[in-house]
Amino acid sequence: MRRLVVVVDVQGPSMEPTLYDGDRVLVRRAPLTSVRTGDLVVVARPGSADFAAAESWVIKRVAATAGEHIPAVIRDSWAQNDIDFAGSLVPEGRLLLLGDNPARSGDSRHWGFTAGDAVLGVVARSMRRPARAA
DSSP states (O other): OOOSEEEEEOOSSTTTTTSOTTOEEEEEEOOGGGOOTTOEEEEEOTTOSOTTSGGGEEEEEEEEETTSBOOHHHHHHHHHHTOOOOSSBOOTTEEEEEOSSGGGOOSHHHHOOEEGGGEEEEEEEEEOOTTTOO
């Protein structure tokens, strides 16, 4: 039986100032159809061989979902990184993801669209690491 809720440790600075290294998030498993622009999602790291391994997950913010326009910040970086995108809309079954700390984030600007089957779930709640709890 699959758990409906998973606790995931935040690793690295890519989601600062929203989430910091060592924070934890409560992730509600969710189908792609329930993911909305602006949601924080946990997805399999592109190129990861083992989806079940926690180190294979990354946390990002949804910049656009299927049928939405590709934001200019992504189109511009794709042109610089030679990533091909057809048209100006996100294709069916795909997401565009960004880190909240763009200078320190690997995200759709670098790897392109994320497949819907890579989504573990949507962040339902964040929990600060004890040293940061206020």
